[in-house]
Amino acid sequence: MNTIERGTGRTLLLIHGLGGSWRSWSTVLGALSTSRKVIAVDLPGHGATLAEPDSGTFDGLVGSVERYIAEAGLSGVDVVGSSMGARIVLELARRGLVGNVVALDPGGFWRGWERTFFRTTIGASGRLLRAIRPGLPALSRNAASRTALLAQLSARPWALDGETVATELEGLSKTPTFDALVRSLATGPEQSGPAAAGTGRVVIGWGRHDRLCLPKQAARAQAAFPGAELHWFDGSGHFPMWDTPEETVAVILNATR
Numbered sequence: 001m002n003t004i005e006r007g008t009g010r011t012l013l014l015i016h017g018l019g020g021s022w023r024s025w026s027t028v029l030g031a032l033s034t035s036r037k038v039i040a041v042d043l044p045g046h047g048a049t050l051a052e053p054d055s056g057t058f059d060g061l062v063g064s065v066e067r068y069i070a071e072a073g074l075s076g077v078d079v080v081g082s083s084m085g086a087r088i089v090l091e092l093a094r095r096g097l098v099g100n101v102v103a104l105d106p107g108g109f110w111r112g113w114e115r116t117f118f119r120t121t122i123g124a125s126g127r128l129l130r131a132i133r134p135g136l137p138a139l140s141r142n143a144a145s146r147t148a149l150l151a152q153l154s155a156r157p158w159a160l161d162g163e164t165v166a167t168e169l170e171g172l173s174k175t176p177t178f179d180a181l182v183r184s185l186a187t188g189p190e191q192s193g194p195a196a197a198g199t200g201r202v203v204i205g206w207g208r209h210d211r212l213c214l215p216k217q218a219a220r221a222q223a224a225f226p227g228a229e230l231h232w233f234d235g236s237g238h239f240p241m242w243d244t245p246e247e248t249v250a251v252i253l254n255a256t257r
Contacts, residue, residue, distance in 0.1 A: 001041045001068050002048035007033030012256060013074065013098075014040040015065065017083030017239075018107075018181055019126070019172030021047030024082060026164055027245040032252060041068065043085070045177035056180030058084070058108075058188055062091050069097060078200070078256040082239060083107055083213070084181070086204075087191055090225065096196030100256040104205045104248070105238050108191030109217040109224070119186035121152060122212065126182070129173035136173070140166035155209040155237040164242075193224035202228040203255040207236035207243065229255075 004022050006029055014032075016024040022040035025032075032038050044064050045051035054060025065088055069075060078100040081089035086106035092098045110118050129149075132139065139145040141162035149169065150157035157165075172178065195202050202225055206218040222230050231251055236243035240251075 001044065001064065003039050003041050006030075006038045006040075007036055009036045010256075011074065011077050012036040012038050012252075013069075013077045013079045014038060015079065015081040015085035015088050016040070016043065016046070017081075017085045018122070018185070019046070019175045019178055020082070020085075020168065021171050023047070023164075023167050023171070024239075025241060026167075027161075028241045028249050028252070031245070031249040035253065036256075039074075041065070045181075046175055047171065051177050056177040057184045058087070058181070059184075061181075062088055065092065066095070066097060080104070080252055080256075081106070082241065084185065090191060090193065090195075090202075090204075090221075093195040093199045093202055093225070094193055096198055098199065100200035101195070101202045102205065102252050102255050103203070103221070104240050105207055105210050105213050106191070106204065106221055107185055107213055108188075109213070109220040110186075111190070111220075114214060114217070115186050118212065119182055123179065123182050125152070126172065126178050129169055133170065133173045136169050137166045140169060152211045153238045153242075155207065155235060155243050160242055191221070191224060193226075195225055195227060201255050203231055203251065204228050205231045205233060205240055205248070205251055207233045207238055207240055209236060210238045212238045 042049040044055040079089040080102040086103035087108040143158040147157045233240040240248045
């Protein structure tokens with residue numbers, strides 16, 4: 001997998017969400033790397049990492065990360081995930097492969113109509129972004145169009161950096177496994193727990209204004225991982241590292257110290 005490394009100290013592994021890349025962490029990467037050695041990956045089929053035969057499934061991506069951790073000698077590493085990446089780190093915790101865990105707005109805890117809501121809304125977003133890809137840089141720089149494009153994902157889309165948004169949306173529009181992963185996530189089993197014995201702290205963070213992984217799902221995540229601590233980001237949508245980057249850095253460093 002393509003990776004980037006920043007900083008020195010105890011290693012912290014960052015795993016992005018559906019359609020993202022290591023650049024999804026750009027708002028917090030600098031602050032985290034002042035005290036930690038940060039490794040951020042591009043999951044297979046995302047960013048600069050080519051897709052593998054099973055990269056269109058959640059289980060396939062988990063297997064890829066599991067192999068990467070083993071081959072890189074990172075067993076027991078502290079991990080942080082966002083969205084689909086947050087579900088990946090919870091699954092790694094369940095398997096007993098990691099140390100401290102921070103899961104930011106994890107997928108995998110939707111039920112009933114919420115599955116259809118997830119599949120329909122995020123699927124439509126993917127199709128729209130592919131259709132308007134040439135115009136994404138200009139649309140991302142404009143506060144009004146940025147707000148329209150990110151209303152489901154951010155509590156304050158008008159305040160986000162246009163270049164960061166353009167990079168993220170363009171990457172999502174180019175992810176070849178996007179539709180397959182949406183199907184896998186929407187139709188697969190609910191994420192199970194608990195974390196294996198020997199796992200460090202597990203902190204589940206959730207944006208109060210998340211319109212993709214709805215806030216009521218946080219209770220299910222905590223029930224599946226009963227030893228986990230739940231942190232609410234009051235001013236955030238689906239991506240706390242976008243809406244509340246300073247608070248996100250503080251939560252991550254406190255949970256993995």
